Amino acid sequence: MKKTIAILTFVFLAFMVNAQILTPIQWTVDLNDVSPNQKELVFTASIDYGWHLYDQNLPEGGPISTTFNLETLVGAELNGKPIATTNPIVSHDDQFDMDLRWYTNKAVFKQKLTITDPSTFSVTGEVEFMGCDDKQCLPPTRESFSFGKTAAADTKLEEKTPLIQPSNVANEGLSQLTLHPNWWTPVIDQLKAMGDRTTTTTDSSWAFIFFAGFIGGLLALLTPCVWPMIPMTVSFFLKRTKNRKKAIQDALTYGLSIIVIYLVLGLLITGVFGASALNSLATNAIFNILFFLLLVVFAISFFGAFEIILPSSWTNKLDSKADSTTGLVSIFFMAFTLVLVSFSCTGPIIGTLLVQAASMGNTVGPAIGMFGFALALSIPFSLFAIFPNWLQNIPKSGGWLNSVKVVLGFLELALSLKFLSVADLAYGWGLLDRETFVTLWIVIFALLGFYLLGKIRFSHDNETKTISVPRFFMAIISLSFAIYMVPGLWGAPLKAISAFAPPLYTQDFNLYENETHASFTDYEEGMAYAKKVNKPVLIDFSGFGCVNCRKMEAAVWTDPNVKSLLTNDYVLITLLVDDKSKLTKPLLIKENGKERKLRTIGDKWSYLQRSKFGANAQPFYIPLDNEGNPIAPSYAYNEDVKKYIDFLQVGIKNYKDK
Numbered sequence: 001m002k003k004t005i006a007i008l009t010f011v012f013l014a015f016m017v018n019a020q021i022l023t024p025i026q027w028t029v030d031l032n033d034v035s036p037n038q039k040e041l042v043f044t045a046s047i048d049y050g051w052h053l054y055d056q057n058l059p060e061g062g063p064i065s066t067t068f069n070l071e072t073l074v075g076a077e078l079n080g081k082p083i084a085t086t087n088p089i090v091s092h093d094d095q096f097d098m099d100l101r102w103y104t105n106k107a108v109f110k111q112k113l114t115i116t117d118p119s120t121f122s123v124t125g126e127v128e129f130m131g132c133d134d135k136q137c138l139p140p141t142r143e144s145f146s147f148g149k150t151a152a153a154d155t156k157l158e159e160k161t162p163l164i165q166p167s168n169v170a171n172e173g174l175s176q177l178t179l180h181p182n183w184w185t186p187v188i189d190q191l192k193a194m195g196d197r198t199t200t201t202t203d204s205s206w207a208f209i210f211f212a213g214f215i216g217g218l219l220a221l222l223t224p225c226v227w228p229m230i231p232m233t234v235s236f237f238l239k240r241t242k243n244r245k246k247a248i249q250d251a252l253t254y255g256l257s258i259i260v261i262y263l264v265l266g267l268l269i270t271g272v273f274g275a276s277a278l279n280s281l282a283t284n285a286i287f288n289i290l291f292f293l294l295l296v297v298f299a300i301s302f303f304g305a306f307e308i309i310l311p312s313s314w315t316n317k318l319d320s321k322a323d324s325t326t327g328l329v330s331i332f333f334m335a336f337t338l339v340l341v342s343f344s345c346t347g348p349i350i351g352t353l354l355v356q357a358a359s360m361g362n363t364v365g366p367a368i369g370m371f372g373f374a375l376a377l378s379i380p381f382s383l384f385a386i387f388p389n390w391l392q393n394i395p396k397s398g399g400w401l402n403s404v405k406v407v408l409g410f411l412e413l414a415l416s417l418k419f420l421s422v423a424d425l426a427y428g429w430g431l432l433d434r435e436t437f438v439t440l441w442i443v444i445f446a447l448l449g450f451y452l453l454g455k456i457r458f459s460h461d462n463e464t465k466t467i468s469v470p471r472f473f474m475a476i477i478s479l480s481f482a483i484y485m486v487p488g489l490w491g492a493p494l495k496a497i498s499a500f501a502p503p504l505y506t507q508d509f510n511l512y513e514n515e516t517h518a519s520f521t522d523y524e525e526g527m528a529y530a531k532k533v534n535k536p537v538l539i540d541f542s543g544f545g546c547v548n549c550r551k552m553e554a555a556v557w558t559d560p561n562v563k564s565l566l567t568n569d570y571v572l573i574t575l576l577v578d579d580k581s582k583l584t585k586p587l588l589i590k591e592n593g594k595e596r597k598l599r600t601i602g603d604k605w606s607y608l609q610r611s612k613f614g615a616n617a618q619p620f621y622i623p624l625d626n627e628g629n630p631i632a633p634s635y636a637y638n639e640d641v642k643k644y645i646d647f648l649q650v651g652i653k654n655y656k657d658k
Helices: 002-016 152-160 172-177 188-193 202-221 229-238 244-273 275-282 285-302 312-324 327-341 343-358 365-386 388-392 399-427 434-452 469-484 486-490 523-533 547-555 560-569 601-613 641-657
Strands: 025-035 038-047 052-054 067-074 076-084 089-093 098-103 106-115 122-129 141-148 537-542 571-576 582-591 594-600 620-624
Touching (some): 025 122, 025 141, 038 052, 038 076, 067 076, 067 106, 202 365, 285 399, 469 486, 523 537, 560 641, 582 601, 594 601, 620 641
Antiparallel strands (some): 038 106, 052 098, 067 122, 076 106, 089 098, 537 620
């Protein structure tokens, strides 16, 4: 077991290493001869695992489409438009409320050219694109290409374009760009000296999936399918040998077998479907409808309408194998018997867990979730075998297990609405807007509270004459939660259920007005104002297509203390890295040994984030003094309000101490 945990720990650490500058999409551009008078530009995008590239010609108001811009074309004519030879994935996006198309792993586009004068043929241009995973979107990026002779007009244009060099910021080109050269000076080394460790949130997602799986495993232990198996299986091990040491060894092997079975299942699901496919499946409308119906069926079963059981021949066959074999094989078959027997209760928990893990879009998510689930499930079996006397003190199965089953039924019914919501948004039915969703959750958790108080009984429940203290407190929690959600009917954020409820824009009646907005959307203007009023600056690198930016604004910036700090103690500057407004004059920069043009406002802010702070993911928050120097480490996506307040207060304190 120690060896397995050590290996898993190594995997965790290996995957947690993540660089600030992300380059998940790499392009290669080739020029192929099709015939004597025809050529073909072939654009190939290699896409890192878990990331996707948006297709061409997406609807207005959505993310940045992949675009092929030809700046010069001499001695040839375009023959049609760029055509993708790879089929895109089509899925509805809740944030943009539209169907979007994207590519994973690899995408190939072809543009045909008809040659009119081979002696003067030349072509130059750029590919503009945007890469996203399930947690973040990178700013729009351009990749240049050129073939043949460089057009004279283009050469003259570049000679007139100001040059910005990160290694030498105090140059003539930069002086044309900014009011204060120091504002653009790189501060990456200063951030490192402060211990800045802002990275993506993958590691916290893994921790969440692990603990979600662990809690799911603990819940599974209380179900009528699993609980009776504890004394049965421990008794099986104790009667196999009189040697206590051997019995303990067998019990630990049994627990490890349970972990291995579930871990293999998680890895197998990822291996068969792939993390990207699982992520697409998790947002697919039809899949969400089917999963909604599955959870409703399980909930109805838990309420006592019918019993879901697997064919007895399956479990009988495995049980007989466990009795007839010896050694490790016998123990493994016993573990497999537990997995099958408990399926009717653990199935919904495992299914929900895998859907959540799949939405991470990486290879280890399902395996980590299943490891947490199996670890929680296996611990009691090992402990009861080591301390068999404990078996005398555990409650016997009976009416209380039926109550647990009904409580799980209520929870599954509430959770099923999340999956119906995804489908509803995809098809635009308008059946489950935010008010309807919140109303149903209020009713479900109120009914759960009344059930726990004994006011509601199902056919398989015993009459409740007295209420136990734990059950009474659970009823208080459930009824209080129902009351907590009532203000949501009028637009209150309801941060506790923001991950489940439909987006706020589906709310028909909204009285909530406590949003925080930036004072400036231009870096130089905001910095000049801050210097004038002697206040620190908080730079908010954001984007129109940044989902996590909206989450931070809804869950963190709406807090009164955060709003007060941002409004009164800072000059808040929001820089949108996907702003497509054209610059008055293109800027030529030198980055990583290559010259590139900044054409839009978003290009300019994206370059500022990369060159000055060494990061390119949003959201990204960095507090600065009036000279453009950091006064605290940066902050990325984390909805912990207290941590965000501490982050802001550290910046204010350091600014005053300077």
